[in-house]
Amino acid sequence: MSTFDAAPVALIVHAHPEPHSFSTAQMTTAARTLREAGYRVDVLDLYAEGWAPVLDRQEFAPVVGHFKPQAEQMRAVKDGSLDTTVGEHLDRLLAADLLVLSFPMWWFSLPAILKGWIDRVFVMGGVFGGDHGLFDDAALAGKRAMLLLTTGGSSESFRPGGALGPMNEFLFHIHRGMLEFVGYQVLDPVVTYGPAHMTDQERTAALDTVRESVALVAADLPTAVR
Amino acid sequence: MSTFDAAPVALIVHAHPEPHSFSTAQMTTAARTLREAGYRVDVLDLYAEGWAPVLDRQEFAPVVGHFKPQAEQMRAVKDGSLDTTVGEHLDRLLAADLLVLSFPMWWFSLPAILKGWIDRVFVMGGVFGGDHGLFDDAALAGKRAMLLLTTGGSSESFRPGGALGPMNEFLFHIHRGMLEFVGYQVLDPVVTYGPAHMTDQERTAALDTVRESVALVAADLPTAVR
Numbered sequence: 396m397s398t399f400d401a402a403p404v405a406l407i408v409h410a411h412p413e414p415h416s417f418s419t420a421q422m423t424t425a426a427r428t429l430r431e432a433g434y435r436v437d438v439l440d441l442y443a444e445g446w447a448p449v450l451d452r453q454e455f456a457p458v459v460g461h462f463k464p465q466a467e468q469m470r471a472v473k474d475g476s477l478d479t480t481v482g483e484h485l486d487r488l489l490a491a492d493l494l495v496l497s498f499p500m501w502w503f504s505l506p507a508i509l510k511g512w513i514d515r516v517f518v519m520g521g522v523f524g525g526d527h528g529l530f531d532d533a534a535l536a537g538k539r540a541m542l543l544l545t546t547g548g549s550s551e552s553f554r555p556g557g558a559l560g561p562m563n564e565f566l567f568h569i570h571r572g573m574l575e576f577v578g579y580q581v582l583d584p585v586v587t588y589g590p591a592h593m594t595d596q597e598r599t600a601a602l603d604t605v606r607e608s609v610a611l612v613a614a615d616l617p618t619a620v621r
Numbered sequence: 622m623s624t625f626d627a628a629p630v631a632l633i634v635h636a637h638p639e640p641h642s643f644s645t646a647q648m649t650t651a652a653r654t655l656r657e658a659g660y661r662v663d664v665l666d667l668y669a670e671g672w673a674p675v676l677d678r679q680e681f682a683p684v685v686g687h688f689k690p691q692a693e694q695m696r697a698v699k700d701g702s703l704d705t706t707v708g709e710h711l712d713r714l715l716a717a718d719l720l721v722l723s724f725p726m727w728w729f730s731l732p733a734i735l736k737g738w739i740d741r742v743f744v745m746g747g748v749f750g751g752d753h754g755l756f757d758d759a760a761l762a763g764k765r766a767m768l769l770l771t772t773g774g775s776s777e778s779f780r781p782g783g784a785l786g787p788m789n790e791f792l793f794h795i796h797r798g799m800l801e802f803v804g805y806q807v808l809d810p811v812v813t814y815g816p817a818h819m820t821d822q823e824r825t826a827a828l829d830t831v832r833e834s835v836a837l838v839a840a841d842l843p844t845a846v847r
Contacts, residue, residue, distance in 0.1 A: 412678060413678075413687050449674065501676075502802075558755075565793065565798055568728075568794050571790075573729065576729075
């Protein structure tokens with residue numbers, strides 16, 4: 396195996412509609428930091444790709460009778476008839492040692508385009524269920540995942556007792572329900588609170604903090620995975 | 622005001638791709654129950670309508686410079702230039718005394734098509750922010766909302782200490798972050814666990830339970846709202 400092949404792989408799935416947003420700057424900072432640490436970085440920019448997030452019957456081979464989404468996913472994995480783009484994204488997901496979901500927090504969750512990436516690419520039979528189990532028995536077990544996000548609200552508003560509610564309680568459905576469910580070890584999220592209200596200088600400092608956080612993640616990669 | 626106008630209004634926003642699914646049967650059961658209780662029921666079937674869930678710049682009047690989604694929503698509300706479909710859905714939302722979100726739980730959250738309905742229709746300046754505040758000061762204050770959902774997992778798996786995790790912790794991001802945030806009083810969710818594993822007889826019984834739960838909600842409408 397060449398040195399290149401031996402490099403750990405990070406897949407960053409990014410979901411912001413504006414290339415000049417702070418969220419996008421945060422993503423490119425993370426990508427650069429991982430590359431500098433020796434990762435091969437694969438960036439999937441869902442808005443740029445025009446990703447279609449709605450899971451529906453037309454992506455499957457003709458469905459006889461009622462459409463049962465997960466049953467069709469299982470069948471498509473078995474038959475090798477997954478939608479071409481879904482199959483390609485799934486391959487990129489399975490090839491990654493580290494998954495980074497990069498997004499602005501919209502309604503205390505993922506933007507729809509990213510939620511629909513999970514709906515369509517976290518295929519039953521491909522990442523869990525079928526030959527795989529759930530959690531530690533799922534396909535991504537032994538790999539790591541982290542959220543890289545921005546918020547509208549301040550860090551105070553996301554503390555326990557804050558005006559909005561605790562950040563970790565809002566993220567539970569993603570950490571537990573999406574990432575741990577398919578086997579990932581979930582890392583601490585990297586969050587920039589309220590970049591819209593920052594000065595340019597504060598934004599630069601915030602990106603430095605992102606760089607430092609991501610460098611720690613990069614350095615911490617278990618040797619077993621390399 | 623005629624008797625018809627005085628009837629309370631329920632908006633059901635439904636998100637399942639299969640018209641013959643249990644989720645859809647559950648929705649039609651709820652709609653019928655509310656009608657029998659005197660509600661005017663407005664059903665918005667997102668898959669049937671071909672709803673486009675991705676919030677992006679093209680739905681707004683030409684954006685000068687960087688696209689900031691919430692700033693554009695505020696501007697569109699002020700200018701009266703909201704996308705026609707978004708404006709129509711927003712009017713239907715504001716007209717409803719009771720909002721019901723009806724969906725299969727996908728990845729411990731809303732299907733992308735429904736998440737994107739929130740992203741696009743819960744407009745800043747229209748339901749919160751601008752002339753409105755947050756939570757009790759938001760536009761839907763005094764109104765009620767509930768989730769009507771199905772799961773893949775069993776009820777045991779969603780109990781505290783269960784294999785998946787507590788249902789109320791998974792729903793927190795929706796209850797607190799989407800519904801309370803815009804002012805709603807959140808009702809107990811109506812959940813059918815694992816209909817895919819039920820016999821026809823069990824499904825019939827489950828729909829009876831849905832009918833009973835929704836009838837209680839209907840009967841409980843505060844007089845002030847009528």
